[in-house]
Amino acid sequence: MTGTRQALGALGEQVAERYLTAQGMTVLDRNWRCDQGEIDLVLQDGADLVVCEVKTRRSTAFGEPVEAITRAKLARLRRLAGCWASAHERTGLRLRIDVVGLLRHADGTYTVTHLEGVGG
Incomplete structure (x- = not known):
């Protein structure tokens, strides 16, 4: 990943x-x-x-940002959620996977597109 893409991603996360x-x-x-x-x-x-x-993008040339989330990515996020909950002893909470897609304008x-509870 280039520095420009990393910077865009970091800004999007903020x-x-x-x-x-x-x-x-x-x-x-x-x-x-973690290793996962x-x-x-x-x-x-x-x-x-x-x-x-x-997911942050500058244009929709390759689709909306939320469209970049595949079934494989959702499965990985579910595994990662379990790893995080176990490592932080937060196993009593219900798990929800959300996606925030950001389209940055000039x-x-x-x-902002916020999808709650995807891939349930």
Whole structure:
């Protein structure tokens, strides 16, 4: 991944975090990694443990950002959620996988698409 794409992704994760916390969620972890992969954001929303994948793009030339989430990615996120919950002794919460798609416009604003409970 190039530095420009990494920077876009990092900015997108910050925008997503602000959006989700404004919705009342609490951030538990950011960019958590283990040998299985990485989770962009881990949050708590009431009794739900929310694992959130963030996808940021500058255009829809290759589709909407949320369309980049495949069945394989969802399966990996479910495995990662279990790993995170086990490592942090948070096994009593219900698991939810959310996706936040961000389309960054030339003026620096974003269109946010938040999909809750995908791949259940």
